[in-house]
Amino acid sequence: MNLVRFIDFLRDRLSLVIKACIGVLALLVIADIARVVLSHGHEAAEATGEHAEAAHGFWAHLYHVAETIPVFWSVFGFIACVLIVFISKWYGHLKVGRTEIMAKEDFYNE
Amino acid sequence: MSNLWIHPSLIFIVGGLLLTVVPQAMRKVWLILVPTIAFGLILKMSLNLGTFGVVHVAGFELTFGRVDRLSQVFGYIMGLMAIIGTLYGLHVRRSAEHIAAWTYVAGSIGALYAGDFITLFLFWEVMAIASTFLIWFRGRDQSVATGYRYLLVHMAGGVALLAGIMLTYRATGSLAFNPLDVANPTAGTWLITIGFLLNAAVPPLHAWLPDAYGEATFNGSVFMCAFTTKTAVYALLRGVPGFQILIPLGVIMALYGVVYAVLENDSRRLLAYHVISQVGYMVAGVGLANLDTPFGRLAFNGVCAHAFAHILYKGLLFMGCGTVLHQTGESKFTELGGLYKKMPLTFILTLIGGLSISAFPLFSGFVSKSMIVQAGFDSHMLWVGFLLMLASAGTFLHTGLKVPYFIFFGKNNCKPQTWEKAKDPVWNMTVAMSIAAFLCIFIGSYTPYLYSKLPLQDVVYQPYNTGHVMETLQILLFTALGFFLMLKKLTPEAKISLDLDIIWRKGGPAFLWLAKKPIQAVDNFVGEIYNAGGLIPLMRTSRLVGIFDSAVIDGIVDGFASGFRNFGARLRGAQRGAIQDNLTVAFAAAAVLLLAFIFIF
DSSP states (O other): HHHHHHHHHHHHHHHHHHHHHHHHHHHHHHHHHHHHHHHHHIIIIHHHHHHHHHHHHHHHHHHHHHHSSHHHHHHHHHHHHHHHHHHHHHHHHHHEEEEEEEETTTTOOO | GGGGGOOHHHHHHHHHHHHHOOOOOGHHHHHHHHHHHHHHHHHHHSOOOOOEEEEEEETTTEEOOOEEEEHHHHHHHHHHHHHHHHHHHTTTTOHHHHHHHHHHHHHHHHHHHHHHHHHHHHHHHHHHHHHHHHEEETOOOOHHHHHHHHHHHHHHHHHHHHHHHHHHHHHOOOBBBOOOSSSSSSSHHHHHHHHHHHTTTTSSSSHHHHHHTTSOOOTOOOOOOOOHHHHHHHHHHHHOTTTTTTHHHHHHHHHHHHHHHHOOOHHHHHHHHHHHHHHHHHHHHHHHOTTTTTHHHHHHHHHHHHHHHHHHHHHHHHHHHHHHHHHHHHOOOGHHHGGGGGGGHHHHHHHHHHHHHHTTSSSSHHHHHHHHHHHHTTTTOOHHHHHHHHHHHHIIIIIIIIHHHHHSSOOOOOOHHHHHHHHOOOOOHOOOOOOOOHHHHHHHOHHHHTTSSSSTTTOOOOOHHHHHHHHHHHHHHHHHHHHHHHHHHHHHSSOOOOOTHHHHHHHHHHHHHHHHHHHHHHHHHHHHHHHHHHOOOHHHHHHHHHHHHIIIIIIIIIIHHHHHHHHHHHSSSSSTTHHHHHHHHHHHHHHHHHHHHHHHH
16 A cells, blocks of 8 residues: 555655654744744734733743743743653652552552 | 434434345445434435434423534534544454444434433433444453443443433423523532533543543544544533533543543553543533633534544544554553554555644644634633643654654564554555545635534634644744653553542452441441330331332332343353352442432432
């Protein structure tokens, strides 16, 4: 089937595919820097001004950063991913009685 | 006028009953025809909104057909999903499976169009009972126990709902299913909300969902993932829009599902945890949906849009993983891998579902989820927006990456016979998945299709602007980067993750001990007082208690419970242990406690 052949074609050139993906990420970062720098003067400042009045503290600060610093959401996405994996794994190995949250498959049929 | 109105649920129920007498040659035609007629009927109802099917029973006014824009948007997508789901299981020979699925759909659609709480409750219970069969029909040893757990949890939720309805009726004198006063919630409002929240699988009332959806038949889960939780979302949106407690609950839900999805090894249980996560967005949206505010109106539309999109992409994902299960008999990542070579079409279609749920631009999640997130930011509750964004990264991590990767790529863990059996499915399953996949892309690419169906037409929302697209792409692509960097850590382990269902799975014996010892002690003590005291007022009370005991408890609760037990005994064939007996006792006791609570109130 053609689809399988296409996937195999890509898998045979894995290092090239990886390089292309890194290229896409780099392009995305550059595009976002351009976007924020271009719109920085008016739009972003107005938007944050409005929200900063209504809320203070951590989240308001984060919002301000999100609106003004380019590539914020790239960093957010990456950190989110790492946080989710580590927190979940930590949770999975918590002790509950004699077992961990991640228990043996026959836990319920002893 | 009202006598011309035909309820779409009726089509499903009558169609299901007639399925047993339809000749074999006509069977597949009939299976397609019935949901199509029902869907046509729902479409036609859009032309004539209003209230239909009003019936007077024992002094109560029951409204079977409240047709407005809110019930229509849910009715439309559920009617459509019934066609897709039936098509997917078209080759299933056992009529009872189709009848159960259609009765379940009928319950769901009946609840959507219910104009009063009694009608809502009736269809609510139909839904719970009919869907239990979709688990039992799996036919494994553990299916029976899982089905009972599912049924009992939903019966408990039903009791809470009914209690809330009774209290609300006593307080207001009205049974109309309209928005409750969420600014000053009464005990009735709380109980009704708890009943809804249980069906929406809000923690800590959620553990039934992965338990059931992981165990149901390959096509049963396709129905179940679409109807129960989304009917509950509809009920919340209709009954308690703007109930603020739902905002934190929804956000917790969205993150809770993500954490368990990291740990999960069974693909369908992973998807089930992601149902919890996605419904979390909707529950938070209902909490935001205060119709007096612009962000609340956006959230109101957002909940409808997200439920609409969710039914299609989650159905598609369950169809994809259901296909792998149907073909190979395996659903665990540690028993699968590398299947793209054998099931390329299934891979592509599952991937489309994964990209849709992850809210990639041009896919359906992008145009629906963002409405709720935007409403969160607009409400100035910025933490809602950010934490929902965090959950979005988790969604892509699991459903967009983990599911396709560890089934279709990754290390090939397939046993020789699994590998041998793996191939793309029969035509009807492929067509059903393709329709859902097409709609996922269509909704994401052509927004008027979905947006024109939303209830509040004055709300303007435009998902495609540079900022939003860039934001989304950055989060998703950098999450993907994290995924591939941490691939080793993410490799599934052959384990199960304990969830709160441990309370009733391991707590059964503990509960029985509790029921036996202290209650027996109290019983003896009370008996002593009766014997020793012999006071007249006390005697009168005890006589009343006796009447109450024999008439209400023995009659209703025991009758109900033993009915189910007998039914189960006939169904199960060979059944180990006394789990049903234990559960029935536990259920009866819980029902008595609840009833006692209401009477004292």
